[in-house]
Amino acid sequence: MRSYGIGQISKMFDLPISTLRYYDKEGLFPDLARYGDRRLFSDREIDALRVIECLKASGLEIKDIKQFMQWCSEGPSTYAKRKQLFEDRRIAVEEEIQQLQKTLDLLNYKCWYYETAMNDGGEDKIQRMLPDGLPEDIQKLYDNSFR
Amino acid sequence: MRSYGIGQISKMFDLPISTLRYYDKEGLFPDLARYGDRRLFSDREIDALRVIECLKASGLEIKDIKQFMQWCSEGPSTYAKRKQLFEDRRIAVEEEIQQLQKTLDLLNYKCWYYETAMNDGGEDKIQRMLPDGLPEDIQKLYDNSFR
DNA sequence: GTAATACCTAAACCTAACTTTAGGTCAAGG
């Protein structure tokens, strides 16, 4: 079983060495091996880092990622908890995507707004169309962005 | 032109009063009126808050939102800059959504993984399918999540 | 008159997630 120095892992994941040490200090690698004081990263930690990036991207805090990593090192008795965590994160991410879609609708509306204001030489004409006399496709964006 | 107290706005947007004062201090309401020391929010600030929430959701920092609000109070000469900002944010949000889709793929893979591990009574069977002998739909999730 | 309500300011405080600093160990190369 091959092992890697912290510098190799740093390059592999494009993460600063200081961040990897911070993760270790926070308990994200509960079974990390050492040779003296040198950290020896293995495939287990490489897999862990992929999951860490995923859970971080899902909005999970470090302390909760630590909890998950501990479950992993406790073996099969924690499968149910781990599955539940991923299901919760899936729902959180789905909601986040929906929120971003609404954000995107308002951004697109605003792009149209300023494009049109520049062509019209002012906002007055648009303002007279508000709140429900906009071109159909634009009206949709505008309305969506409210809820 | 109706105006609103900070408490009314707080309820309207479900934002703490302290946050509204913080936004004001950071310059997000460049033309906010006052009656003595009382803030008088108008429709202009209500529109501003909708945009603030949108730009914040898009990942923009407060200091850049302030810049945008200043452009707004400088009039038509800044239309082009404002439009550019919204276009940049649109791209940023589109990228963020794509990233979250990959995150979602890994989360869904992990849900399947633990569901299957629980049914199989262990991970060995799954591990033997890695890295490219997974069921077709699952393999897709797993592969997508890498890039 | 006094109590509750709705505000105000300045300044200190908070949290998460890192990053930087200061001072070290150890092995290989010239």
Add this chain to the structure above:
DNA sequence: CCTTGACCTAAAGTTAGGTTTAGGTATTAC
């Protein structure tokens, strides 16, 4: 031998985006 490179620790510092605290004013309600 001595320098370079890769690593180590503990502790202090940083940043964004707020929140809390302490002390005050003005209006309305009983």
